[in-house]
Amino acid sequence: MTTRFDHQLAEIRAAMQQGSDRHFFQALRALASDTEDLSDEESTTLVQKIAPMLPGLVGTFAKLAIVAGAMVERGASPMSLAEVLPERVLMTMASYLTLERIWDRAAQGRPLPEFTPPLDQMLLHEIEETVAVYVRRSGQSEQAEQSGRRIAQIAYSWFSLEDWINPLISAMTSSREFRDAMAWREDIADGAGRLKHRSERAYWLHGLCLVRDDEPLIVLDPTTGRGFRLTMSGVGDNYQLHTLLADRLIRPEHGGLLDTQPPEPAWVEAATTASPGPFDVTNPIMRRFRLFDGHGGYVYPEGRPADIEPLDGVRVLVLHPPNGNYGWSNGRAYASMVPTLTLDREIEPAEAAQWLSRIAPARETDMMARSPR
Numbered sequence: 001m002t003t004r005f006d007h008q009l010a011e012i013r014a015a016m017q018q019g020s021d022r023h024f025f026q027a028l029r030a031l032a033s034d035t036e037d038l039s040d041e042e043s044t045t046l047v048q049k050i051a052p053m054l055p056g057l058v059g060t061f062a063k064l065a066i067v068a069g070a071m072v073e074r075g076a077s078p079m080s081l082a083e084v085l086p087e088r089v090l091m092t093m094a095s096y097l098t099l100e101r102i103w104d105r106a107a108q109g110r111p112l113p114e115f116t117p118p119l120d121q122m123l124l125h126e127i128e129e130t131v132a133v134y135v136r137r138s139g140q141s142e143q144a145e146q147s148g149r150r151i152a153q154i155a156y157s158w159f160s161l162e163d164w165i166n167p168l169i170s171a172m173t174s175s176r177e178f179r180d181a182m183a184w185r186e187d188i189a190d191g192a193g194r195l196k197h198r199s200e201r202a203y204w205l206h207g208l209c210l211v212r213d214d215e216p217l218i219v220l221d222p223t224t225g226r227g228f229r230l231t232m233s234g235v236g237d238n239y240q241l242h243t244l245l246a247d248r249l250i251r252p253e254h255g256g257l258l259d260t261q262p263p264e265p266a267w268v269e270a271a272t273t274a275s276p277g278p279f280d281v282t283n284p285i286m287r288r289f290r291l292f293d294g295h296g297g298y299v300y301p302e303g304r305p306a307d308i309e310p311l312d313g314v315r316v317l318v319l320h321p322p323n324g325n326y327g328w329s330n331g332r333a334y335a336s337m338v339p340t341l342t343l344d345r346e347i348e349p350a351e352a353a354q355w356l357s358r359i360a361p362a363r364e365t366d367m368m369a370r371s372p373r
Contacts, residue, residue: 005034005046013053016061028063035071043076051080054088058149059156060119062092062163069167073336078171082181085168086188092164093191093202095157099131100198102154106134115159128155165192165201172208173337176234179213207333210306211236218294218316218347219245220355221258227352228257229344236333238291238301243271243331244341245317246288257346258319260288270331273338284327290320296360301328311358318359 011027035046050068057064065085072078078085103112107130113123131154135147168188171178182188189209195202213233220227228249235241243263250262266274267285291299294311308315332339347355 003045005031008034009049012064021060024061032067040075043071043074047071047076047078048080051084054084058152059160062160065167066163069170072170072174078175078178081171082178085171086182086185089164089168090187090191092157092161093195095154096161097194099154099157102131102134106130119159124155124159127158131155161199162201165205169201169205169208170336173334176213179211207236207304210304212305215305216314218314218355219319220316220352220359221319222356225349225352225356227347227355229347231342231344232305234337234339235305235341236337238299238303238305239328239330240271240332240339241305242287242301243267243285244339248341248343250288263288274331276335281329284329286325286327287322289322292318292320292362294318294359296363298363298365316355316359318362320362
């Protein structure tokens with residue numbers, strides 16, 4: 001099917017075949033300007049046309065993947081990227097890790113420089129030369145063309161790593177279906193985990209790989225002996241989990257199941273679908289309880305739901321009084337990922353008593369362990 005952006009894509013292909021960065025960026029800017037008013041259906045079609053172009057891209061040509069990610073953020077389906085994009089991210093992360101190893105061995109103690117835009121061509125040339133010299137000295141038997149391509153992949157990963165990671169983050173946060181397709185990709189999680197201290201975007205990708213969907217939760221209140229069963233999807237961190245849990249268990253419109261002060265509606269909106277603009281720091285989200293797992297371990301707000309150690313195969317949360325004022329200003333970690341936390345039912349008193357009999361005493365070592373005098 002011929003579309004309004006076929007001409008720009010043809011220009012991009014021609015520029016890549018010529019190896020012309022200048023013509024590539026000219027065509028890319030023309031494409032970007034022609035996508036500002038696309039419908040979701042047209043955006044999806046564009047992503048479908050870009051997807052087959054991604055496997056062979058290296059260096060600055062990876063910017064085409066950014067266009068696909070932008071379309072996904074505007075409403076396009078990312079599913080045509082489900083096969084190719086994770087593989088390109090995995091390949092680039094592996095190349096970057098190889099670059100780090102080569103640089104450590106060949107750069108005589110000088111740390112690998114951080115990449116900051118705009119691209120420093122002299123520094124890139126130095127990195128490429130360092131990789132080339134190492135490959136030659138290592139005695140690899142690849143043909144010259146293969147060796148040159150591999151050198152380019154390794155060197156160019158220095159500046160293109162986040163160009164590949166960003167659209168994958170867009171796809172995973174925008175689509176539960178895409179996250180389901182990624183659920184088995186432990187290799188992506190491992191690679192991002194190894195790079196999360198080097199790349200901020202790798203840090204966020206690693207966190208996304210830890211997101212749990214359709215995850216059951218048992219929540220227990222030892223003070224009243226009550227228990228609740230909930231199901232969680234798309235929750236990015238425990239700050240968000242605290243806010244949503246308070247909303248589901250305290251707010252009067254949800255039954256007022258716990259007798260404490262409910263969260264403010266603006267806090268709940270910030271944790272779900274509110275615009276990710278600047279948060280009102282004069283009205284921070286306040287913690288309504290402290291959370292412990294079924295083994296007595298403190299559930300840090302800074303952590304993620306995946307950190308909660310299961311008890312008998314289920315993640316269990318035990319509520320304790322907040323013991324003071326503790327607040328935060330971040331509503332949710334991933335602006336495009338809409339969470340759900342469904343209160344399925346209050347469990348029967350006998351079942352709640354069984355769960356409470358199995359939990360370990362809370363190891364109250366957190367900063368809010370003691371009540372204020």
